[in-house]
Amino acid sequence: MAEFDITPYLIGLLSLVALFISTWLVPMIKSKTTESQQEIISAGAHIVVYAAEQLFGTKKGEEKLAYATERLQERLKAYGIKIDNSALRPYIEAAVKALKFEQENSNSVD
Numbered sequence: 001m002a003e004f005d006i007t008p009y010l011i012g013l014l015s016l017v018a019l020f021i022s023t024w025l026v027p028m029i030k031s032k033t034t035e036s037q038q039e040i041i042s043a044g045a046h047i048v049v050y051a052a053e054q055l056f057g058t059k060k061g062e063e064k065l066a067y068a069t070e071r072l073q074e075r076l077k078a079y080g081i082k083i084d085n086s087a088l089r090p091y092i093e094a095a096v097k098a099l100k101f102e103q104e105n106s107n108s109v110d
Contacts (some may be wrong), residue, residue, distance in 0.1 A: 024027050028087075037081050042090050044075045049095035068092050 033041070048071040052064040069085050069092065076083060 024081055026090055033081070035081070037079075039074065041072075041088070042094070044072050045088070045091035046060065046098065046107040048072045048075070049092060049099055052055070053099060065089075065092065065107065068095075 045068070048068040049064075051071065052068045055067065056064045069088055072088055072092065073083075073085070
């Protein structure tokens with residue numbers, strides 16, 4: 001029985017999702033928020049991602065995402081910013097990538 005490798009299809013699908021986010025979702029979010037609101041959202045995303053990493057460790061991705069989304073919504077509510085959870089995801093993902101980059105660079109320095 002021949003095995004079927006779905007990896008290329010998954011990579012293609014993820015590429016399409018990234019393309020969708022970068023060409024449609026992010027510009028749409030930016031058009032609905034001011035520059036200062038975007039800075040607040042981005043800074044808040046970094047804070048909650050770092051907190052989720054401390055609380056949950058390196059595993060439990062979906063739990064960390066849910067935690068980060070809830071905490072970020074709480075922070076934004078204090079600033080009077082209303083934004084859909086799906087629109088927060090690119091900010092959270094960018095913060096996760098920044099955290100991973102920092103972790104990789106700090107490990108290579110040691």
